[in-house]
Amino acid sequence: MATIRLSVNGKARSVDTEPERPLLEVLREDLGLTGTKYGCGEGQCRACTVLLDGAPTVSCVTAVGAAEGRKIVTIEGLAEGGTLHPVQQAFLDEGAAQCGYCMPGMVLQTVALLANHPKPTDAQIVEGLNGNLCRCSNYHRIMAAVRLAAAATGKKG
Amino acid sequence: MSTVNRREFLEIAGAGLLIVAAAPLSDAQRGGGAGPLETRLHIGEDGFITVLSGKIEEGQGALTELAMAAAEELRVPLDRVRMVMGDTDQTPNDGGTSGSGTTPRTAPLARRAAATARDLLLAGAGRQFGVDSARLEVRDGVVQYAGKKYGYADLARSPELAAAYHEALPANTMVTPAKDWQILGKPQVRLDTRELITGAHRFPSDIVRPGMLYGRVLRAPSYGAALDRVDLTEAQKMPGVTAVRDGGFVACAAPTTFAARKALAAISATARWKTVEQPSSDALFGYLKQHARPQERPQAQGRGSVDKGLAEARTWLKASYQVAYVQHAPMEPRAAVAEWQNGRLTVWTGTSNPASVRQQLAETFGIAPDRVRVVAPHFGGGFGGKHTAEAAGEAARLAKYAQHPVAVQWTRAEEFMWAYFRPAALIEIEAGLDADNAISAWDFTNYNSGASALDTPYRIPNTRARFIASDPPLRQSSYRVLAATANNFAREAFTDELAATAGRDPLEFRLFHLDNQRMKNVLNAATQRFGWVERRKKRRRGTGIGLACGTEKNSVVAACCEVEVDPASGVPRLIEVVQAFECGAILNPANLRSQVEGAIMMGVGPALREEILFKDGKIANARFATYRVPRFRDLPKLDVILLDRQDLESAGAGETPIITIAPAIANAVFDATGKPVHAMPIGAPRG
Numbered sequence: 117m118a119t120i121r122l123s124v125n126g127k128a129r130s131v132d133t134e135p136e137r138p139l140l141e142v143l144r145e146d147l148g149l150t151g152t153k154y155g156c157g158e159g160q161c162r163a164c165t166v167l168l169d170g171a172p173t174v175s176c177v178t179a180v181g182a183a184e185g186r187k188i189v190t191i192e193g194l195a196e197g198g199t200l201h202p203v204q205q206a207f208l209d210e211g212a213a214q215c216g217y218c219m220p221g222m223v224l225q226t227v228a229l230l231a232n233h234p235k236p237t238d239a240q241i242v243e244g245l246n247g248n249l250c251r252c253s254n255y256h257r258i259m260a261a262v263r264l265a266a267a268a269t270g271k272k273g
Numbered sequence: 274m275s276t277v278n279r280r281e282f283l284e285i286a287g288a289g290l291l292i293v294a295a296a297p298l299s300d301a302q303r304g305g306g307a308g309p310l311e312t313r314l315h316i317g318e319d320g321f322i323t324v325l326s327g328k329i330e331e332g333q334g335a336l337t338e339l340a341m342a343a344a345e346e347l348r349v350p351l352d353r354v355r356m357v358m359g360d361t362d363q364t365p366n367d368g369g370t371s372g373s374g375t376t377p378r379t380a381p382l383a384r385r386a387a388a389t390a391r392d393l394l395l396a397g398a399g400r401q402f403g404v405d406s407a408r409l410e411v412r413d414g415v416v417q418y419a420g421k422k423y424g425y426a427d428l429a430r431s432p433e434l435a436a437a438y439h440e441a442l443p444a445n446t447m448v449t450p451a452k453d454w455q456i457l458g459k460p461q462v463r464l465d466t467r468e469l470i471t472g473a474h475r476f477p478s479d480i481v482r483p484g485m486l487y488g489r490v491l492r493a494p495s496y497g498a499a500l501d502r503v504d505l506t507e508a509q510k511m512p513g514v515t516a517v518r519d520g521g522f523v524a525c526a527a528p529t530t531f532a533a534r535k536a537l538a539a540i541s542a543t544a545r546w547k548t549v550e551q552p553s554s555d556a557l558f559g560y561l562k563q564h565a566r567p568q569e570r571p572q573a574q575g576r577g578s579v580d581k582g583l584a585e586a587r588t589w590l591k592a593s594y595q596v597a598y599v600q601h602a603p604m605e606p607r608a609a610v611a612e613w614q615n616g617r618l619t620v621w622t623g624t625s626n627p628a629s630v631r632q633q634l635a636e637t638f639g640i641a642p643d644r645v646r647v648v649a650p651h652f653g654g655g656f657g658g659k660h661t662a663e664a665a666g667e668a669a670r671l672a673k674y675a676q677h678p679v680a681v682q683w684t685r686a687e688e689f690m691w692a693y694f695r696p697a698a699l700i701e702i703e704a705g706l707d708a709d710n711a712i713s714a715w716d717f718t719n720y721n722s723g724a725s726a727l728d729t730p731y732r733i734p735n736t737r738a739r740f741i742a743s744d745p746p747l748r749q750s751s752y753r754v755l756a757a758t759a760n761n762f763a764r765e766a767f768t769d770e771l772a773a774t775a776g777r778d779p780l781e782f783r784l785f786h787l788d789n790q791r792m793k794n795v796l797n798a799a800t801q802r803f804g805w806v807e808r809r810k811k812r813r814r815g816t817g818i819g820l821a822c823g824t825e826k827n828s829v830v831a832a833c834c835e836v837e838v839d840p841a842s843g844v845p846r847l848i849e850v851v852q853a854f855e856c857g858a859i860l861n862p863a864n865l866r867s868q869v870e871g872a873i874m875m876g877v878g879p880a881l882r883e884e885i886l887f888k889d890g891k892i893a894n895a896r897f898a899t900y901r902v903p904r905f906r907d908l909p910k911l912d913v914i915l916l917d918r919q920d921l922e923s924a925g926a927g928e929t930p931i932i933t934i935a936p937a938i939a940n941a942v943f944d945a946t947g948k949p950v951h952a953m954p955i956g957a958p959r960g
Contacts, residue, residue: 137531145487145529150479151472153653155604156685160897163604191472200471207470211462211863214871215332216469217604217653223470242905249897251604251654252332253874255908257867 120184124149125193135181140164142180143190151191151220161249165221166190172228191220194227203227206265207258214252222248226262230269236262311438312365313386314343316425320414322347322354322390324383327367328375329359329625330465330651331659333927334864335375337463341861342380345449345456346387347425349414351464359649361631369626369660371751373826373925376860380923384448392446393437394428451858451919458919460863465651477623477652478608482678485610486515487530488671489537491523492687495890496747497549504543508536515675516540524667526675551890552746558595558699561721564744574728575737582714582735586705590774594763595952596698596722597884598747602902605653606688611668612678618645622665623652630662637666638673656875657751658692689895694885695752696745698722698759702767710775712786717764721745723756726825726932729764731786747887754928757825758876758935762953765821765936770949779820779940780805789824791855791918795831796822798853798914803833815840816848817945821936827924828856832873832933834909836941844956845942847877847907853914854930857921865926869913872930878903880935882954 122129124147131146138157143149143166152175155163159174166175167189194201200208203226213219222245229236229244236244241262250258315323324343330336340354347354357363359370367379391411398416399406401423409416416423428434451458468474491503500521508516508525514536516525523540527533552560583589609622618638624630627647635642647665664681672679683691699720707713715729717738724740740756752758772782780800787793800806800820808818815837822831832852836845854869882901886893894900939950950956 133529134531137529141530144479148481149472150475150481153476153605154478154682155606156897158685158896158898161604161685191470195471200467204470208462208466211466211867213332213463213466213469214334214867215604215652215654216465216474217476219469220472242908246905249604249902249904251602251656251875251902252871253877253903254867254871255874255903255905256870256911259905259908 120180122183122188124188125190136179138176139178139180139183140175149190149192153217153220162221162247163218165224167224167228172225191224202268203265206268207261210257210261210264212258212261214254218248218250222258226265230266235270236266308365309439309441310386310389314390316429318426320353320424320426323357324354325357325364326379327364328379329370329649331655334463336465337461338380338860339383340464341456341461342383343387345454346384347391348411351456353414359627361627362646366628371625373928376923376925385442385446388446388448389442393434394425397428397431397434398423457860461861462863475650476605477621477650478605478682480610480621482610482612485678485680486526486528486675487533488524488526488668488679488681489533490667491540494546495548496551497890498546501545501547503540505540507539511536517674522670524671526671526679553888554886557697560746561699561743565720565741567741569742572724572740577735579714579716579735579737583705586713587708588706588774590771591703592767592951594700596759597954598694598697599879599883600689600694600885601656601658601752603654603656603658606683606685607664608682609664609668610678610680611672613672618669620665620669621648621650624649624659625655626660630665633662634665634669656753660751686895690892693748693750696722696749700763702763704771706775712771719760722759725755726757726760730789730792730824732788754825754931757932761823761932762935766939766950769940769943791829792822792824794916795829795853795855798916799831799833799851802912802914803851805833817941819937819940819944821933821940823932825929825932828926828929830854830929830933832937834937834941836938836945838942838945847909847938849910851912855916855918856924856926858919858923859915859917860923862915865915866913868926869930870911873934874903876931876934877907879953880938880955884954
């Protein structure tokens with residue numbers, strides 16, 4: 117056991133736990149942030165994606181100890197007050213969710229994608245999101261949402 | 274006596290509830306059918322309407338559709354409607370959520386309940402004002418008369434109207450015809466979307482109860498293996514761990530998933546198993562044929578005489594088709610939280626059949642069903658794969674031993690190995706063409722996978738279509754649209770072989786054999802948008818185009834596609850899909866489009882790559898890295914045409930749109946290579 121200090125969604129959090137525990141489980145079970153989802157436990161579906169210092173990271177295979185001192189953003193940390201993040205707004209407008217279980221990972225992966233490619237081509241969207249699985253297979257609609265998010269972000273920027 | 278109380282209901286329905294079910298619902302009231310108005314609709318003092326349904330939401334859009342149906346008939350804005358679904362203590366039993374049944378059977382009940390409430394308001398207002406209620410109308414949930422406004426909450430205060438509330442829904446309630454719809458028929462982003470994209474929604478695996486522990490269950494290393502011995506001592510020494518053995522059930526619960534995993538590893542290290550020989554996927558299709566049980570439950574459809582038709586045919590053709598086992602692999606694996614309180618069990622779980630899960634739990638624990646409450650929060654995908662109670666039962670047993678609420682979420686590996694599979698199919702077809710190159714005889718046999726969409730939609734004088742059960746080597750059950758995918762794959766692929774034998778274009782050949790005008794309409798819509806006729810003339814080397822159509826669950830679908838076939842490996846890549854779909858009057862075009870697009874893409878998986886491989890009682894590819902489901906890279910150019918038939922009853926649409934993509938791809942590959950396709954997945958290495 118160790119005391120691990122984390123920065124989660126801009127807040128300092130401290131947990132007493134085994135440093136090798138998956139970040140996913142600490143977020144969900146110790147910090148009550150259940151927006152981050154378990155999908156495979158092997159980093160193969162990206163339902164558990166969080167941003168670590170801005171980089172999309174599969175939290176199911178990331179030890180909580182390795183996240184110490186880094187800025188963690190989960191899906192709960194995107195909207196400010198009642199205002200959705202532009203990516204969330206685009207996903208809402210486009211109706212990108214079916215069962216929605218992949219949505220937190222999809223949204224965060226898109227945030228990271230647009231940070232690197234503010235005006236992504238379709239090929240860049242496909243490459244950027246290819247690791248994120250959606251079993252409802254709503255990929256066509258999610259693509260449209262990402263394009264919309266890019267257009268909306270572009271207008272603001 | 275049910276213990277759902279007003280406080281619990283208010284937590285869900287919001288403050289100011291005016292009408293509640295005065296007495297707990299009896300099983301008779303819950304049990305299907307329309308039931309009294311009070312089981313379906315509640316009116317709040319705040320003007321909010323709560324609609325209740327035993328159906329569940331798993332991403333298919335039922336919640337929004339039912340809310341739209343009620344808002345339409347009540348003449349209230351959609352944001353005045355709240356939904357309570359899939360809770361055995363609170364909602365009527367609308368049966369399991371399956372078979373595309375919510376749209377044709379439950380949405381009409383929601384509409385009738387809402388129209389009844391509206392009529393009651395108008396009748397009451399008419400009496401109060403001394404005018405004919407036919408002269409009054411509801412707008413935005415309000416009746417205006419002589420400068421005053423009366424809403425549903427005012428209605429509910431009248432004792433005589435409250436009495437009417439307890440009576441059965443009148444059968445003759447008039448609902449609004451499609452041409453007058455203000456809310457139904459208009460594209461509506463699903464009402465639950467915001468919660469899903471903010472992470473606020475609590476899926477079954479997100480439910481947390483005070484003092485809750487995390488459970489893990491010991492699984493056999495292979496199918497059929499029996500536990501010989503196991504030692505729980507080490508696990509029981511771990512802090513906070515409860516480890517139990519109850520016959521073949523061995524499990525543990527701990528304060529964290531991490532601790533539970535460690536405890537299970539300690540248990541597992543001591544477990545000794547007796548294994549038995551198991552069939553393997555290498556020999557699957559021979560196994561299905563060898564273990565066929567033609568004497569049991571024969572399901573056959575047909576007309577004329579197949580034997581006579583075949584004898585008189587000019588040309589004969591036969592082929593055998595194989596469809597692999599596939600797994601639903603929903604993003605959220607099975608999950609449940611169970612809590613015992615004063616001998617009463619509450620389980621939150623991802624199931625499309627809460628009423629059946631409740632019954633199973635009651636039987637398992639020997640308690641009356643009304644001591645069990647099953648709540649199915651909107652869960653992370655099912656596709657026909659979550660009709661059962663596995664995680665619910667495991668969580669409840671563990672919770673009983675641990676005397677704490679327990680959460681059980683299956684791992685991905687467990688979900689791949691221990692959830693049930695879509696049945697594999699072996700399908701044999703023999704057909705004959707007459708002197709005019711029309712199909713004169715059709716003999717179709719499905720082994721093992723099922724009878725959905727078994728019969729041919731084509732006009733053929735002599736047909737026989739049979740489903741013959743087998744002893745399946747894997748645990749198998751329902752998957753989106755059941756066997757209609759396998760049957761339509763074989764039928765439509767074989768139809769192209771017949772068309773080629775007859776020297777006729779696949780479109781022309783189908784239209785010639787079709788009487789069903791709805792099928793012709795979707796075929797025409799898809800082929801015109803795709804440019805079928807022109808593209809048949811302009812062939813590009815290494816590419817091919819194909820089409821397929823089908824009907825099931827009272828909806829019709831047709832797809833055209835183009836593929837490119839890698840000359841070295843023979844593996845096809847999907848380039849473009851145009852699909853036309855018609856399911857009567859469209860209730861929510863936005864959700865329908867998403868369902869059709871999703872079904873096509875989900876269908877691409879088993880069409881091109883998905884195949885469960887098994888050997889020695891183990892699944893050989895029980896991981897997303899090796900069991901390749903569709904990804905963004907698999908997205909073709911995709912165009913969906915929705916035909917709206919407001920003159921027809923609305924049919925469900927969550928399933929049928931999946932049945933054409935595999936045969937359309939197969940036919941495009943046949944077109945590109947000249948070699949007919951006889952197996953799904955197409956072009957994947959076997960074994």
